[in-house]
Amino acid sequence: MKLLLKRSAVLLIFSLLLSLGLAVFLMKYFHSASAWVQYPTNKHLYASGKLVSSGTIYDRSGTILLQMIDGTIEFHEDKTVRTAVMHATGDLSGNVETGAQVAFGDRLSGWDLVNGTYRFNDRLSSGSNLTLTLDAHLCAAAYKELNGRKGTVGVYNYKTGEILCMVSSPSFDPENHPDVKANPKKYEGVYLNRLLSAAYTPGSVFKLVTAAAAIDNIDSIDEKLYHCDGKLQIGEDMVNCLAAHGEVTLEEALADSCNVAFARIALELGADTLQKYADLAGFNSSLTINGIKTAMGKAELSDAEGGDLAWAGIGQYTNTANPLNFMAFMGAIANDGVRVTPKILSDRGIISLPATTETRILSSKTAEKLGKMMRNNTISAYGEENFKGLELCAKSGTAEVGGVEKPHAWFAGFLAREDSPLAFVVVIENGGSGSKVAGSVAVNVLQAAVKI
Amino acid sequence: MSDFLENVKQLFEMYLTKAADISGSIGSFVLHFGVIAELYTLLVRWVFPILAVTIFLRCILPLLQDRKRNAAWGYLNITDGTRIPLRHWENSIGRSNFCDIVIKVHFVSRNHAVLTFRHGAWSIAEINSKNGVQVNGVKIEKPETVQYGDIISLGGVEMELVQADKEPMEVAQQNDTARYVSSRGDIKPGTTFLLILLMQILGGLQICFSKGAELNPAVPVTFLFFILTECFHYIIMRWCSRKRFEPELLCYLLCGLSLLIVASAAPDSIFKQFAAILLGLAVYTALDLIIRDLGRAGKLKYLLAASALLLLILNLTIGETRFGAKRWIDLGLISFQPSEFVKIAFVMAGAATLDRLLTTRNMTAFIGFSAACIGALILMRDFGNVLVFFATFIVIAFMRSGDVRTIALTSAGAVLGGIAVVSFMPYIASRFAAWGNVWEYADTSGYQQTRTMIAAASGGLLGVGGGNGYLANIAAAHTDLVFGMLCEEWGLLVALTAVLIVVFFASYAVFLTKDCRSSFYAIVACGAASIFLLQTTLNVLGSVDILPLTGITFPFVSHGGSSMIASWGLLALIKSADERITPGKRTISGEGD
């Protein structure tokens, strides 16, 4: 029977195939069951395409942002609040991909891997409610500050990762859905959460990346002087400054946002070093915010040389930045060089979420130096009296977008305050001057944020 | 068969009328105490998977326990003083390492001879040796009987056949008991059986609770009958059979799941499903008794093969097409799928004893029969069964010949043929079209698969409770999509257990091969296990879009009489290879005939 025992192994091969197929199914199951269950014909969750029951979405202080009453979804009673957090909650038709109703739809519907859609006595399980880290009133304040201009405001705690403010404009009142198609200009990209899913030309805020590289790679950078006479010719390209800044240090160059000095620094660093620091700063990769992937900022510098490299160093080459990703870079500078991945879900639910991930992207020394320079920016360039008591460290950006369009206004940075460890980003599309336009939005939002 | 059906049906209807008013009052009670039903589900959905896994483990552990070696039925004394025990009824002798008795002498061929013990006597057959076999100095031309004390000579190596120390009956007893005395056999099948009953009672009640006032009274009555049948069969087995019956217990479990599925999806035909289980048990018992005798089994093999061909021809001429495949014969009162019964004949047709297996290398008859079966299935457009038969053909053919090249060539030819068939048949081609990306065709050709996945996801690990699923409303869910139904209503854990039971049957068949009486039973067991395995693979993986959906049944679980009866028949074939006996059982002569 030895002979037959050997030959019967062919049967074991077949059972191996079945087990393998089953394993593939299980992998798919654990990965996608939460998506399968949300298919609109699933009668366990939907009746004629509408969710039968849903958990409640709270903000950080327990304000109800969304709840289901008698089978209908209701939002916050204040119109400004529900418009401001529309991208966080999602609208009634699930148009916002990153909105909680879509992104956490499985949990809101009461589904979990162990119990499936089973609900005892038709009551949702206690795990089906969501608490967001947002502050509804801060969001409303930020939305008001944007005042109809397209753009985004983000504020997060760089120690815990909690996102306090996440506003994207244009938005709309989810209880009175407007005719988006009839007004394509006003509602351009209205379903996009610009903080998470947009990528803009960074302009001068990118100088922080160049500066970080310079601190680490250029010998005695503190004493080194760069000459600016208002313009710099590199081959056929011409880099301009608003004024001739004369002999400037790195710190002065950052405060004056001197293009010529940063062009020289970029050329001195070389494409590979700059690329390395861009990657560390979060370009060319997405962050995952409780399972939601952000858009990827781009900085492909390896082929850049001469004028292209100079433009790249001042954020005007082909680079783009995702606002949230850049805000996390600000947080890393503030937090001793360690980036705490932002999160939108509060851990207070019954199901504990995986711990926030921490990544060191800058050395502690570099982060400290860069932070001091950003503090100097406020004092010597933006005016400390405008940001009284905030201990603001920031960098503005006025990103040229070409043609007759006004530049994008950026203002990004953090507060060096132990009691309010907040990092922020403000982007206003075609807003004009970064420090003036985006800066004034930032100051009001931050003044409200530190009171939370 | 139909007479029997008629009788049972009358008896059954009598009970139905009586049960109707009782369950009517139960129904209103349930409505009134809806909360009790809810509480019940809350509890049962946890208990059910725990029971399923426990029963599974309790059944497989004793069957896979390592056994002591067989005691010798006799010895061969070689002139150099070595004493070789003969541990099987069929012992191959030769130079090859895969022989049961290895003689490393140059003049001995790789597979030289087979020494067989049958009907209390030994005989030797020469296979394909250069130097032949001599018994007492006389070269043999055909298989010759060997007496104790005779000198067998293979290529100059002389050996004397010596009687065992004990009578064959005692050896059998010693072999059988020795295996279990040392085993940590604390897992009592009786307790396992009670757990199975508990699971079925809990499951049946769950269906009753969830259906409430709409409950078809046939459901509780059928469950009652089913449980009584199980008790009856179990007691019979305990009294009469000397083998272990964990495999049967596992099949009870699967049959119970099948009734739960039918009760949820097609409660009107639950009685038919139960009748099929009864008939299956009858076929199982009959087959078990017949093939116990190797001679009878050999004869039965030809009878079955002939009837199989007849059935297939009948199917092709008067068959009926349903869901694109012409796999049904309708006889008015009952309709059945002949291809299911042909499976039993197919497995037996390929089996052979070791001497035959090693002497007649060609398998013309078996290949011809296989080609006829598979050809008929292609004409019926029963593509799933073509795959099942073909894979089983490979298993049997390989066990018989051990020739990898021939099998590989045949397979390559078949795959090419299969591709040609698929391209010619629009019905099958359309099933292939959606394969792998069913979500793009979610509401058209991928409808069944996507609904299965949605249902599986909705059930989670524990299920939403029997009778509360929505997959049940989809046509043919209780045959083709049973895996999804199990996932949705009883949870992923229970569904996985059902699949693992089939995987276990395959390992069990391989495990039995080691100490099997005759290669005939080893081949039959592996062939039957292969059919179980392939059907399950196609059914389960087809319904969740890992493989194309082919409309094959899940053995024992899917709704369908022919499939149920054939599954029990195939189980008898697997069991035929199991020679072990429960401790403390009386032993009949090792012959069994």
Ligand SMILES: [Zn+2]
């Ligand atoms: Zn300058």
